[in-house]
Amino acid sequence: MNRRQFIVSCAAAASAATMPGCALRPRCDRLFWYNASSGLHIPCDGLERPLRVWQVSDSHLNLRDSRDDEYKDFYARMGGEWNPGLTAREAFERILEKAKGERPDLLLVTGDLISFPTLKNVEFAVERLDACGVPWLYTAGNHDWHFEGDSGSDAEQRERWIEKRLLPLYKGEDPMAYAKTIGGVKFLMIDNSTYNVDERQLEFFRAETAKGGPCVLAMHIPFWHRGWGVFTCACPDWGADTDKYWQIERRQRWAERQDDTTFEFRRATDEAEGLVAVLAGHLHKLDVVSDGGLAHATAPLAAVGEVLKVTIG
Template sequence: MKRRHFFQNAGALSAGLALGVSDGLLAAQPKADYKKHPFIIGVNGHKITYNVPNLSQKVKIMHVTDTHLWRDDERGVKFQEYSGRMAKAYNETKHFLSGEPTHPEEAFEATLEIARQEKADAITLTGDLFSFPSEAAIEWAFDKLEKTGIPYFYSSGNHDWHYEGMKGSLHELRETWINERLLPLYKGQNPLMYAVDVKGINVVNIDNSYYEILPEQLAFYKAEAKKGNPCS
């Protein structure tokens, strides 16, 4: 199943929010009427606030994606014919607020520091953390994430497991490099689909990193969405 059909069939609201709300989504305002509009989204800079009915406590989740970490070492030399282009693609980046030059690793560490300062309840990592499945980059990120002391939940993107030009189907390459390199980031969860509870929010992770949802993933998502808890 193509992923563009996934949310239609799953009955989800927007990009993965299965909250079962029929009211229109409004920008949150100081005098928002939560009885008339029980589900309201507020946007303030890079922060998004969801006011969800029947949620009894505040939940803070740091969402991190597309960091494209690319460090490598001698273990990656034999893969350079496949990693060479992506190893150079994100060497220099710009800060999304200031426009100042930055570095993916600096930005990643700064993001984790914000999560610590904000006392985030969880960090969700939704793919393309890496430009290619470099052992050095994966180990570096794993160490930084572990040191935060914050629960984190990872789902792969296509770059995380893809070596450009390497023989094999997308399915085979994903399975190979998840199992050989990325598995520690899942902390024992099923890489293709899993769900965790974060203070009453059912955080559902579905891997669609080669743009297809498997029937068993759709069935899993539907079952999780029916549990009744706010689902993201």
């Protein structure tokens, strides 16, 4: 096993003695741990009180109405349910109902909130999140802006549908990269939903983390780790040859490899002092990995009612 990279899925504790990167972290006695009932715990000094975050990823809402009839063919495949006993809408409402009762400090929505950018999907999501009464932050996933069979590259479709439909989800923030501090923790919301980040996003990340921590990086697609497959960011095996779904999803085939900037972004997270966690979704399964003492997590599938609870502090 690589000493800097080992899986602590679901119960194992991290030992500072094996963490060469711990000197960069806010506290080194015990870097983080995962407990099946209470979630991911990230010790962090200097906060007034522990911050309770619910990461809600991949709700895959599938709502539409007659206003989007012209796109019926574009959303037909993604219009079904993930669980026959619980619709995506019911799962989302169940999560928000629990949040109303348990009052976490933040709902961190890390993409694929919706399965396609219909008006009904966006309006419903924003209305219900606002009505929940818990602060929420959003960054897009690859499905939020994707109408299957639509024209143009992924980057072009993302720009088009963010502009046309998704803007209410950002509340005036920059969809590609923004920062919000909640309870003393800065959340860096970076859109990597095309499997790449650009220079501007990389510089934003460097500048924000240079100001000091604690910071959490939130994005849809996780960084590559052993066992996490090719649907990852800064992945050495990602590329046209490993893109199995481009015809099914009716989108542009992946490029030969991800951009150099994306690999630089990965390295930048290793060097970012004060970064305490990287929280992503996309894989539809819970996993937590320690990489040099930094917690990298993927949230479970919110479309079936699950969230990743994260306590910082």
